[in-house]
Amino acid sequence: MSRTARLLDLLQLLRNRSTPVSGNDLASALGISIRTLYRDIATLQAQGADVAGEPGLGYVLRPGFTLPPLMFSADEIEAIVLGSRWVAAKADDSRLSQSANQALAKIAAVLPAELRHRIEATNLLVARGVTTPSSVDASQIRLAIRHEHKLAIAYRGPDGTESERTIWPFMIGFFDAARIVAAWCEMRQAYRHFRIDRITALHPIAERYPQRRAVLLKQWRADNGIAPPT
Incomplete structure (x- = not known):
């Protein structure tokens, strides 16, 4: 491995961690000696990478440093x-x-x-499947999720029953035949899943829901026995 490639790999390892990682762990992941790692850290710092830390305490890459044009495999x-x-x-x-x-x-x-x-x-092809069309603008749902805002929706259940809900949307699941919004439902006081093609109307509410999106997602995963992505 060239030194340039090694430095890029080191940057990527640091970018993947939000907490300090020890020099020994970094050296082991890269297959280099700890002395070589120290030199590489110093090189990155000299080139403008805001790598905080020191030997014995661990290293973390602070936000704000962008990689040069990447050499993808x-x-x-x-x-x-x-x-x-x-x-x-x-x-x-x-x-x-x-x-x-x-x-x-x-x-x-x-x-x-x-x-x-x-x-x-590239010879990879994605076949277009048949998805039930929706009557609402799904980008409004994504915008509400992004800003952690409530949504008022009119929803048609599988039996055709219509209901009006105020929900706290935090995730959209893309499946072959349907798109599903995971949300906290104020009416049910529980997590619920709504097919976007069964939402007949929606109105954004200029009010943030009281919990952070990440908290809702974590609770939803725990309730459904879903492990967080690695």
Whole structure:
């Protein structure tokens, strides 16, 4: 491994951690000696990376430092292309689909020619499935989630019964045949799941819900026995 590649790997290891990580752990992950790690840390700091810490205490990369144009591996490029194409084909939300295509185009624009060719030549295909269309603008749900705002919705249950709810949306699940909003329902005083194609009307409420989105998600995972992503 070249020193440049090693420095990029070291930056990525630090970016993946929000708490200090010991020098021994970093050196072990990179397969280098602790003395080499200290030199690499000093090199990153000299190049402007705000790496805080010192030997014996651990290191953390403070926010604000951006990597130079990345040299993706072939597998990483295929993952980016597949993910972007899946969103473009499956999102059932024109804004999200367009954003996926635009993001992929921006990434391709800053890559060297050889890597850009890999994006264009990748042989991964996402088939378009049949998703029940929705009558509401799903981007409003995503906006409410982003700003942690309540939503007033009219919902048609599987038996056709109509109800009006005030919900605290915190996640959208994308499945082959449906899109599901996970939310706290004020009427039921419990977590509930709402199919977007069964929401017949929605109105944003300019009021933040009282808990943070991350807290709701953590509680929802605990209630459903779902482990957090690694």
